[in-house]
């Protein structure tokens with residue numbers, strides 16, 4: 001996530017601001033307990049209750065759509081090359097890929113065809129998402145998905161992704177509050193989404209990208225402080241695990257811990273928009289470790305599968321949740337440049353976008369298209385029945401063919 005500065009000169013040690021308290025009140029509506037003296041009063045009470053309860057249900061702006069919730073996931077800096085082609089043979093070695101055990105890595109990820117390689121690397125994506133949904137960005141099929149901010153690194157990418165447009169003022173990874181309103185904040189301001197938009201992120205800059213202070217969206221990001229007095233055993237265990245593991249990056253928590261925080265939240269809450277940002281793929285690539293980069297990709301595929309399967313087991317999400325999977329930027333395309341990305345590596349503008357859900361036709365790999373990162377924000381809103389571009393005209397239009 002920090003391609004331009006070595007860790008020693010970055011602000012990785014700085015801590016994020018206090019996010020809004022993460023305990024979100026449920027959407028239960030209190031019911032006055034009293035017995036009306038007359039039938040007319042009873043009818044009036046029933047009418048009033050129906051009126052009161054209506055906004056608390058999952059009201060929907062477009063009744064033709066089944067989607068009521070969106071799970072929006074990013075895998076930081078995962079290349080489209082691995083997504084579509086699996087392990088890259090030119091990097092399965094010590095010289096270019098920093099691989100410690102080449103034979104073991106080849107056994108895990110090398111197969112004779114790109115189809116078999118990508119399934120070995122990302123089984124959920126290729127057995128669930130693509131057969132039932134759509135995937136953009138296979139440059140080998142004359143189809144590209146591009147970042148349009150021209151900088152090809154994290155904060156500008158996430159801002160383009162979440163806002164739907166490029167702001168040239170967003171030109172660093174510094175912990176500065178985003179002056180722009182993201183589609184998350186735009187949704188959160190609507191009664192149907194109040195207190196039902198959440199973000200769980202491995203990187204600790206997200207409270208600024210989402211502007212948690214202004215938006216009021218809770219952002220659980222980076223390494224967490226010790227739980228307060230009175231926290232339960234599970235809270236203590238998650239924190240102890242984070243403290244016990246070797247800390248490779250001060251600004252990026254391990255993705256399994258980020259997912260554990262989200263699962264804990266789902267024990268007691270039912271958010272309608274879940275933004276989950278996983279980060280290990282980018283950092284292991286910057287570290288020049290192709291073996292750990294591939295392992296991070298496969299582990300994240302499993303974390304996503306587990307999360308998706310849990311949502312499908314819950315009545316609030318089963319059959320009415322769409323998944324959007326993408327990344328903030330690509331990476332370079334040779335034996336050295338694969339480690340990095342940025343303005344000086346124009347090939348790192350190319351990335352990928354996947355969508356699966358009850359409203360998305362199962363078209364699989366989309367061919368012959370040129371789409372952009374900036375189209376995702378309006379697509380997410382549209383899946384939820386909302387017209388983002390009517391309110392934010394500078395946002396790019398939704399992705400073609402994702403909705404009927």
Ligand SMILES: [Zn+2]
Nearest residue numbers: 001076077154
């Ligand atoms: Zn990044």
